Amino acid sequence: MPELPEVEVTKQGIEPYIQGQKVTDVKIYDGRLRWPVPKNLAKILIGQKVHQIKRRGKYLLFRMDDGHLIIHLGMTGVLRVMTSKDELKKHDRVEIAFGKKLLRLHDPRKFGAVLWSPDEDGEIEKHPLIAKLGVEPFSDEFSGDRAGHLLYEHAKGRQIAIKQWLLSGQAVVGVGNIYCSESLFMAGIHPEMPAGKLTLPRAKKLAESVKDTLSRAIKAGGSSLKDFVDSHGDPGHFMLQTKAYDRAGLPCVQCNTPIKQITQGQRSTYFCSKCQKK
């Protein structure tokens, strides 16, 4: 279920158990993820301490002694703290042990990633996977008036549909397919509108909608943080109640017009043709 809110909640959930801990063991049950998990990951990580866990977009970055452990949850990844009493489940891919605490990556579709980046402190921003990401939605660069201006300037001149532009994460990161439909609905913007037609006032409204949608989802997820330390929690069940996403044919909550579903860039988009204008 990982869009930015789920990744952020995962980070907050595992941090208290992992930060400051030293890696004692690494097991790769199936390393065939998006990219192969480094075969020598155990050799690299054992003995290194986790100094800090950061989130950049949907990437989790574990600051270690000699570099960063990069983890991405892909479409179906779940990362949780467990103990050896918790049975290994089908699709558990990688396990990093910190004494009795086990950090397990469960990922049925194998679109996730576990990578090692040997780097000096602060260099991780230059990693090829990180460098081209848009700004963080909750950073200073995306606060106040700057947020609307940033979206406006980035969208200027672009022909691409605004849905696909926002989803690409080139301007602002973290807006996945669900919250993309939600944010555009909140902002009253038609998903097929060319990004370049975004006016400054609507850009400001969109920026606020993005931040509001994501922060409400994080808040909703935060209430289930306790689930992250046992094997029984069901991450994903805390997803924000949606106003547009996955509501094809159901009445718009604002005007009762049936919500439409279309495909853009191989992904489903949901919107209200009356409330959202081009």
Next chain:
DNA sequence: AGCTCAACCTGGCTGC
């Protein structure tokens, strides 16, 4: 540079 699209992989649901 901007944009589109296939591809990676497994499981769950729908409809015949």
Next chain:
DNA sequence: TGCAGCCAGGTTGAGC
């Protein structure tokens, strides 16, 4: 029930 077909929360990399 069985099975084929379609869909799913992400992102890269090839090709125009």
